[in-house]
Amino acid sequence: xxxxxxxxxxxxxxxxxxxxxxxxxxxxxxxxxxxxxxxxxxxxxxxxxxxxxxxxxxxxxxxxxxxxxxxxxxxxxxxxxxxxxxxxxxxxxxxxxxxxxxxxxxxxxxxxxxxxxxxxxxxxxxxxxxxxxxxxxxxxxxxxxxxxxxxxxxxxxxxxxxxxxxxxxxxxxxxxxxxxxxxxxxxxxxxxxxxxxxxxxxxxxxxxxxxxxxxxxxxxxxxxxxxxxxxxxxxxxxxxxxxxxxxxxxxxxxxx
Ligand SMILES: Nc1nc2c(ncn2[C@@H]2O[C@H](COP(=O)(O)OP(=O)(O)OP(=O)(O)O)[C@@H](O)[C@H]2O)c(=O)[nH]1
Ligand SMILES: [Mg+2]
Numbered sequence: 587x588x589x590x591x592x593x594x595x596x597x598x599x600x601x602x603x604x605x606x607x608x609x610x611x612x613x614x615x616x617x618x619x620x621x622x623x624x625x626x627x628x629x630x631x632x633x634x635x636x637x638x639x640x641x642x643x644x645x646x647x648x649x650x651x652x653x654x655x656x657x658x659x660x661x662x663x664x665x666x667x668x669x670x671x672x673x674x675x676x677x678x679x680x681x682x683x684x685x686x687x688x689x690x691x692x693x694x695x696x697x698x699x700x701x702x703x704x705x706x707x708x709x710x711x712x713x714x715x716x717x718x719x720x721x722x723x724x725x726x727x728x729x730x731x732x733x734x735x736x737x738x739x740x741x742x743x744x745x746x747x748x749x750x751x752x753x754x755x756x757x758x759x760x761x762x763x764x765x766x767x768x769x770x771x772x773x774x775x776x777x778x779x780x781x782x783x784x785x786x787x788x789x790x791x792x793x794x795x796x797x798x799x800x801x802x803x804x805x806x807x808x809x810x811x812x813x814x815x816x817x818x819x820x821x822x823x824x825x826x827x828x829x830x831x832x833x834x835x836x837x838x839x840x841x842x
Contacts, residue, residue: 606794656765664826704789764810
C-alpha cells in the first residue's frame with residue numbers, strides 16, 4: 587500500500603480457548619501501515635494457553651472474566667487505545683490481510699463504520715449447512731423487523747472510529763453473541779446508510795474448535811431481535827472494563 591496511513595488503530599480479538607488459532611491470527615495481521623497499531627486480545631478466562639501465546643506474539647492482553655462475546659467487546663471498545671477499531675474472531679476465519687485497505691477506505695470516504703459481509707464470498711467449508719442457514723435466517727429476520735438492509739447480521743468483522751461511542755446511544759448493550767447484530771442495527775439507526783456501510787469480504791474455515799452452541803446462540807439471537815424491536819432488551823452489566831481487570835499493559839496479568 588506504500589504510504590503510512592495517518593491514523594492509529596486497535597485490532598480487538600476476543601478469545602476463549604483459542605490456543606490453536608491465536609498465533610496464526612496475530613501473524614496474519616499486516617504491520618507497518620499506520621502510525622500505531624495495537625493488537626488487543628480480550629480474553630474470557632481461557633483455560634488453555636491462549637493468553638500466554640498472545641503475549642509471546644506481542645499483543646496486549648486484557649483479562650475479562652465475565653463470560654460472553656458481547657461482554658468482551660463492551661470492555662474492549664472502552665479500553666482500546668487508538669482512534670480506529672477493527673474487530674475479528676481469533677480463529678483465522680476473517681481476512682486480516684484486508685485490514686489496511688478497509689481502514690484506508692474508512693478514511694478516504696470519510697466513513698464512520700464498516701461491517702464486512704461474509705455470506706457473499708464465503709469459501710468452501712467455512713460454514714456448515716446449518717450455520718449458513720442460521721445466518722441467512724437471522725439476517726433475513728433482522729431485515730424484515732428493522733428494514734435496515736444489512737446482508738450479514740452476524741459478521742464479526744467491523745472497522746469504525748472509536749468516537750462513535752461518544753454518542754451513548756451507539757453503545758451496544760448485549761453481553762452475548764447478539765451484540766454482533768445489535769451494533770449493526772445501532773450503526774444504521776444512529777449513523778445512517780451513507781456513513782455506515784456494508785462491504786463483502788472472504789470468509790474462511792475456522793482453525794480450532796468453536797465453543798458456539800448453534801441452537802442456543804441462534805435462539806438467543808432471534809429472541810434479541812424481537813425484544814429489541816419492541817424495546818424490551820435489557821443491559822445486564824455496565825459499559826466498559828472494570829479497573830480490577832488484569833491487563834498486560836499495567837503489568838498485572840497473572841501467568842497462565
Ligand atoms: N473473551 C471472550 N471471547 C469469546 C467468548 N466466546 C467466544 N469468544 C471468542 O469470540 C470469537 C467468536 O466466537 P466463535 O466461537 O468463533 O463464534 P462463531 O464465529 O459464531 O463460530 P464459528 O463459525 O464456529 O467460528 C472467537 O474468537 C472466540 O474465541 C467469551 O465468552 N469471552
Ligand atoms: Mg468464529
